Amino acid sequence: MPVERAGIETYDPQTVERKWWERWGERRTNAADLHGAGRPYFNLMMYPYPSAEGLHVGNVFAFVGADVHGRFRRLQGWSVFEPIGFDAFGIHSENYALKVNTHPAELIPQNIARFKEQLKRCGLMLDWDHEVQTIDPRYYKWTQWIFLKLYEAGLAVRKKAPVNWCPECKTVLANEQVISGMCERHPDTAVELRFLEQWFFKITDYAQRLLANHDRLDWSESTRTMQVNWIGRSEGAELVFETPTGVSLRVFTTRPDTVFGATYMVLAPEHPQVDEFTTSEQRGAVNEYRSQAAAMDLVSRRVGEKEKTGVFTGSYARNPASGESVPIWIADYVLMEYGTGAIMAVPGHDERDLEFARKYELEVRQVVRPDDPEEEGIGYTGWDGTLMNSGQFDGMPCAEAVPAITTWLEGQDAGVRQVQYRLHDWCISRQRYWGPPIPIIYCDECGTVPVPEQDLPVLLPPLEDFRPDESGVSPLARVEDWYRVPCPKCGETAHRETDVSDTFLDSAWYFLRYPSTEFDDRPFDKGLTNKWLPVDSYIGGNEHAVLHLMYARFITMALHDLGHLEFEEPFTRFRAHGTIVKDGAKMSKSRGNVVIPDEYIAKWGADTFRMYLMFLGPYQEGGDFREEGISGIRRFLDKVWGLVAAATPGEAGGAYGDALRKLHQTIRGVGNDLEELRYNTAISKLMEYVNVLRASDDGAPVPAALLEPLAIMLGPLAPYFAEESWEQLGHDASVFDAAWPQYDEQLAQEEQIELVVQVNGKVRGRLKVAPGLSQDEAVERALAEESVKRFVEGKDLRKTIHVPDRLVNLVV
């Protein structure tokens, strides 16, 4: 028995963790053999944005949970690749740099260094040989390359569009970065509407595939639902209303069955056809309304609080179903971004139209008779009804009327079936400094010219004053010798695109880069990519359900279509972890309840801290962080430490029958739990096992054979501790090169089980019996029990229910 250990009687995490951290480095325990691996397993966690505050406990919770999974897979025999990187470009970093008045090029590397220090203390199985930093030109060269590929394919387009402008960030935001009309980064700042030339990725071309592919992805249901809602597929029809002058006005509706009730129309104020419809008498009023709407930020346009407003254009169009002439209005409750930017208003069966019609005294007509008489009247918006006031369609159920009316209108060229998505194209332009420049050059002669691939990367020029100004133009426009370049086509003087790309583009492909960091001549090596991707397991937060995860899927899909990747979905399995709260409230700086992991790790050790985080609640739900709970984990590890220190060589003898059975039950249970990320119950099963071991044979030394599997099972959760225990038990190699223990169903079998006896569903007795008792025997034994007799005697046994090895229920 080797007795040389970290040199102490009692468990001292600092000593143990330092020892094994160094040894992992020497032995390269955590480095994956990317080229030679037999059973590759890509275990991905969401790389962090290196904030100045450093890692917080939420990050640690996320990383440790993913790490537990990776280590478990490794013990199961997979070659696990667990890389990490830093999402270091972006407004987030830039704004912070502005705040502390330090250049991001100086600040961010400092932050990264601090993050690494913290990460290295968490006992993660990270392979640091493949670190990715998005600010590295070796990386963003390929981010720009992806832009060029999408541009060539027509998936990156420049268009003038209404965009979300944050006056605080002084830049455009993606829709996904606008929270209830407020800037994601500045919750007190209302986002304004601006019209700018922007670069867009046509993610909407992929809406249907992004939706449909979910059927074959193993993702957390919550994440899937959020994506499905975000994509927002609606089936309906595009209908055409014509004016007497022959101008067509197209509207999208999900309720073509109610077209006979369309008594007016509404255009969004920005609708391009507004001028066409505005009569000279109404011109003044319309223009005034439009400029009001344009000046308004998106918040003021919001629902609920605000009364609907609008103005009549003076024109009329013909309802293609009823043939009636209906007035055309403009109003800001109709959004230009969705559908055609125009609607047919059916005030009889749409709440918003009804509110508007009442205010402006427009005609309200009932065209649906609800099946439920209590719903009768106007204002019914459900589907359970039949048509009325709808000509030849009267009496037809709504659901049937949708195809019937659509087909009928199609026959008159007045409509067509249509599917609409709420998903918008992805605006990737940012009028800021801290990002990869978009690789485009504008030439007076040649127009928009992509930077030739061999000229990549377009380096971000050093710029002392990178502060954005009111102009709405990126600070890069101020770097004259960078800005002016010869046109790659004709050689005449041209200028660069001055916008940088959205951070979410950086993070939309970082996982593709990890296996291929050794190459500078390709973004991702074909062989390595096919070997390691798609990602086997991705664990991260649901805050990225519709941003990062959607963009990553889109970029992967586009690269697949362009022949650069053989798969179209990047993440085979995705699991969303929960949130750690403090005192029932989300941690936030303003609440002052943010938990910094460092002091806890210093005090308790990484292993105890890791295990505590995994123990405080179901991993996929999160939990409440309370320091008092940590001591329970530490006590547990102390007990294991004591058992291992006193272990005797050899197998489990007769006195350890119960322990051996419990061991096999534990192996089975812990394996199942880890498989499903049920870390909290896995830990409780290990605790139960240790409790049984300690109760065995009056505290005599426990045979090593009962402790070795325990050391292995502790590996994913408490890796340093497991290594030390494993060594103490006589092994030279890393515990992570051991194999996950196998359980024996026979040995796990209880000799005696407790059979519950119920009378009329109430527990009246418990029998100790051998498993496999038949129903007759069970009933007989039950009836013999005193505690049962009392309730059965003198009554007829009407029925007995027998659940083998669980219970008998006697119904009297």
Place this chain on the structure above:
RNA sequence: GCGGCCGUGGCGGAACUGGUAGACGCGCCAGCCUUAGGAGCUGGUGGGGCAACCCGUGGGGGUUCGAGUCCCUCCGGCCGCACCA
């Protein structure tokens, strides 16, 4: 308003396809050990009752031999979306 998740002891949380509610841990109580203990060990710990028993998983109703689990309804909390036609 729509969509999703959730509501269990003093606390965090267990409970597989309906089958012993409260595993495991924290805390608390008692005892042992100790000069001492915010250390360790042993035992106890949902509520009521001396007991037999009775009551208990947010409230109310239902299905079932049997409901924390399924259905209906109401209340409360968290997250996402939010004038999406």
